[in-house]
Amino acid sequence: MASTTKFFRVLIMVCAIMASIACWTAQATIPDSDGVEELDVTRSDFPSDFTFGVATSAAQTEGSAREGGRGPSTWDHRVDILPDRVINSDKFSTAIDSYTRYKEDINIIKHLGVNSYRFSISWSRLLPKGSLSGGINQEGVDHYNSLIDELIRNGIKPFVTILHFDLPQALEEKYGGYLNRSFVTDFEDYSELCFKLFGDRVKNWFTINEPTVLAVYGYEVGIAPPGKCSLKEGVCVIGSPENCLVPAGPCDFGGDSSTEPYIVAHNLILAHATAVKLYKEKYQVQQKGEIGIVLASKYFVPLSESQEDKAAAERLFDFNLGWFMEPFIHKTPPPSEKLRYSLDISAEETCMKDELFLGSNCEGHWPEGLQKLMEYMKEKYQSPKIYVSENGLYTRRNDSLPLADQLKDPERISYLVRHLYRLNKAIKNGVNVKGYFYWALFDDFEWGMGFSDRYGLYYIDFDHNNRRIPKLSAKWFKDFLESNIVTRASS
Ligand SMILES: *[C@@H]1O[C@H](CO)[C@@H](O)[C@H](O)[C@H]1NC(C)=O
């Protein structure tokens, strides 16, 4: 046991990829020095069958948390018991009303001109008690049937996430949720129910959203449900010790930060593998769909050329991506017997080099990082088929700005065009990228941050019945999708 773990510093260049949560540190400014060439990209640079989509998740948009026969999720429970730890917690059960307004939303998606929509199914809306034995909620079934039918009627392909952070609270209470191997069985049953009910029309499945985040936030640092951890007070998760934005815990619900994240991750891997096996053996031939997982990672760059720093960067990759990718391509994971997930990495991310701040590249605005990460996936993991299922920029909510100004988001356009340009380069370099989903379609409920950040192509007017209003970026994306002309980010 290494109680004096040595941290090697690595320079981290964060690219906001696949994960809204990976972009939490993003700011709304883009450096001009990022390279003008990145602005030249057109729809026609992409293959004609390329997927362009927008993404959301159930808990962050649906609302109607207690309606339509839905059972509570672990997030509903967290918001109930720890309202102070979730900004805008009183709004969580409403979110942005997409459960009742899905037809309006689909019109918006259609108008936007994307061909695909990634959304998630709320497990506890289908199975209020989490397991099949607790009964199926027909209203939930009807809802997702209507949603899927309406998408297809409008020419939009559904990409469905089966589990996006919202485990039924009933399973947490019954046997400790993800910690218990019973979770694997219930997840398999729930997945099969989804395949049976919707697989005739849904051809693209994601099993689990961001298992690393789920394991670490929920069981090492306790800032997401079920909030388990065993850390001493004062550990800062996001921000600096002097100015901590998100502290760990409170570690009032038991837990073991040293072991539980690994147990949870193990069960998530088993659950994914079980659902994939079931789909492949029982449904794929008939339904002709495909199934994968959503992983979040940044692209890490060694701070120096030293072996230590290079090894540290490698470990950061492994503790983010490799944790899940390695078992999927059947390699033996290295033995690990150290203190807890974040310490076991023995590497630290930093945005400082020689006491200088490295700039917004390091905070979620590094389009080239997206390209590098795609190429890394290709080289390291046998060229898997990849959909960039989340990529997006948030801006801080500021209600005192005039609406017209809030709708002007050139920084989001710039973000989009630069990332699309780099994604296209990765494709040209042979990476098997099949699609791109902007996160998010709407300003949505960003978990613990509530409504404080706005990710949407569409503005949500929280004070006026959650009106959906296109931002400049929605218009830009629509133009991009419709035309073959070279588009440039205006500023
Ligand atoms: C898992 O849950 C079952 C009940 O479903 C219980 O009997 C068992 O002890 C639990 N196992 C663990 C490791 O908590």
Ligand SMILES: *[C@@H]1O[C@H](CO)[C@@H](O)[C@H](O)[C@H]1NC(C)=O
């Ligand atoms: C919000 O906008 C107002 C008006 O422009 C500005 O004075 C204020 O500093 C902004 N607040 C934040 C937190 O950015």
